[in-house]
Amino acid sequence: MSKILIIEDDLSIGEMMSIYLYEDGYEVKRAENGRQGEVLFRDFQPDMIILDLMLPDMDGIQLCTTIRQTSSIPILMVSAKNEVSDRVKGLQTGADDYLCKPFSMRELSARIQALFRRSNAYPSLAQSPSDVLDPLGIHLDLEKRCLYVNGRNIETTFSEYEIMKLFWQNQGRVYSREELLNRVRGFDSQVTERAIDVHIANLRKKIEDDPKEPKHVKTVWGVGYKFLL
The missing domain is CATH 1.10.10.10 (Winged helix-like DNA-binding domain superfamily/Winged helix DNA-binding domain)
Structure with a gap:
């Protein structure tokens, strides 16, 4: 079972994502701020992170940079900011995809499946x-x-x-x-x-x-x- 860490301070959105992804078959844990997210990242060892750009105690960009120093797992950044400059900044920091709020749970699920599929769909070639x-x-x-x-x-x-x-x-x-x-x-x-x-x-x-x-x-x-x- 793949593990997903959600770092989202909006309780209703975070709870909705948690329930939907749990029903999709994922093991899910949720953090409500950046510091809690850092702790769960170390302890939970997720296979993917859904990261809100705007957190109450730190910038999501800052947290993404910190995570990228030690890990290359897929990071899906979510935010109400939909300007091209915001999306590019998220990608430059190390996010693998960027989903603008509001979004449907079906689209969220499709993005997650696509990231997991692309990480596993191409088998390693025999060593040449x-x-x-x-x-x-x-x-x-x-x-x-x-x-x-x-x-x-x-x-x-x-x-x-x-x-x-x-x-x-x-x-x-x-x-x-x-x-x-x-x-x-x-x-x-x-x-x-x-x-x-x-x-x-x-x-x-x-x-x-x-x-x-x-x-x-x-x-x-x-x-x-x-x-x-």
């Missing part, structure tokens, strides 16, 4: 010569879902890893922003293709010697992106 760890380069361990750069384990968000995995398994192939968005977030996301540019920029910071002059994640002008070792 290109999977052998190169201590002086980039390596993706498909079994452990880990990214290594020059022998160091690099923390990635769920979305960053999925993009990197697609690149790794299809080196040299050019992907449009729409294709990457569909792979990472699904067809029903309200987030624009600008989100992909944010993830690409974050990946470049993590794997490139000079993110401004990338050697691996290359822009194909007018089309999208491709990956080269």
